[in-house]
Amino acid sequence: MKIIVCLKYIVKEENIKFDNNGNIIRENVEFKINSFDEYALENALILKDRHNFEIITITMGPLQTIDLIRYSISKGADNGFVISDPLLKGCDAFITALVLSKAINKIVNDRFMVFCGLKSEDGETSIVPPQIAERLSIPFIPLAIEIELNQSNAIITSQTKNEKIKYLSQIPCVISFDISKTKPRLPSLKNTIKAKRFNPKIFSLKDLELQFNAIEKSPTQVISYKKIEDNIEKNFKLIDIRNKYEVENIKKIIYE
């Protein structure tokens, strides 16, 4: 059984800048792994610990994202792929899901699952995982916090606002994971050494039998970004907590 884990790299908040098309500049900037994807990866690694499944990570972005795949190898993933093509720059979630689905089809044969993070920290659309499922014609379960296997099915525990729901799903399936109490593991020394030597295969659009300019093909478009205006400003009072009168006033408010 193969578990494909989709990873996205997120430009660190303090480094975010936009190009003239209103897209985040992703080249040569410091990035981090999308937090939700850490939980998808950890749940995949837990299943590897139990059942010795093969964990394959994939990501889409500039060549710099090779480091993201190496990071996943340092945690225990077995293999990884990067989809990188200049024509993909500035694509939206619809195109991302299309491209990832094509890549997954190329990598797997019969028995597999696809794990994703519930959403990305930058876009927060949550569109990609269900669209991958729809394109692959396989079931989709979101909000997962736990997964186990039962013979040929997956038992997925999802946490909604008010309920914990257990689903029994056929395999293959797509599951999106939420942040949970399961703590993502740290890289191991052995795997970190393996990761340093690892070179993931790189797919171009041509390798996936796709040919388009992503910005033109993307069905959604950002027209502009504008700073949020400071609508409500207050005349704040600067409090010195070494001044006992000011402290008493604040205490009155706090303990009221």
Add this chain to the structure above:
Amino acid sequence: MNNVLIISTNTLNIINIFNYLKTKINANFRAIIITENKEVLLPIKSCIIKTENIYDIDISIIEKIIMDEKIDIIISSSEIETKSIISKLAVKLESGVLTDCYDIVLKDNIIAYKYALPQDCFAEVISKSKIKIITLNIQNTVLKYENLKNETIIILPNLYNKSNIIEKIKTDNQRGIEFSKKVIGIGRGVKPQDIDMIKQFAKKIDATIGYTRPVVYDGIGEKESQIGISGKIIAPDLYIAIGISGKEYHIKGVEKAKKIIAVNNDINAPIKKHSDYFICDDYKHFLKVMSI
């Protein structure tokens, strides 16, 4: 005239979206609610797709309604359950989805507005697709049902039978931060090992704890207690912000608080402009002084 379809898994969301849209768009409105419940009252002609497991339905049924009713605009709510259906539908319709928008304007095209996280910006976005699909994130102003009459049909959808629900447990429904009169917000400026200290202080002053988005995404704070645009909008009598810089997406979540006290050892922290009282000091010192 446009033909608008409102989709949700929640009746109140549909009512609120309809109330919002009727002031914006001159259109024929239809609704689809995907739910286990048979009894649903809505102000517009609607269809109940009755199912327990929303993820197993064959969404061609929704596609058929869209074609039959000549729908050109689909508006839905933004919770994950509904978004999952909408995302799959978008593949069938080969349409883009504009997600989590807080406002729309109808000109030659529909322009939607959404907060662009994590920057303190908003984005103007459009769909180039023939059928526009937008998920809205608006505050529910209608909180209960009124006397509604409508035409409703109930549809039992085809199921793929590839997944099913085997267990459902109601989880501990503690009253959330949105119901508390006093809330302490914990930001990235607080060391994880000091959170217990703040929790003890919260107990002392009868406050609940909320967290900023980065603290939740770091796996430290609970998701249900996230404050801000992508979490909860709260309006307590008192909000104490500890170690919070004051990004706009957080401020939007607390600006309705009656009083805001901010504690941050950075004199230039933007949060001070949104506070009634600003304490530029180490939070541990603040807690110590306030606890005496």
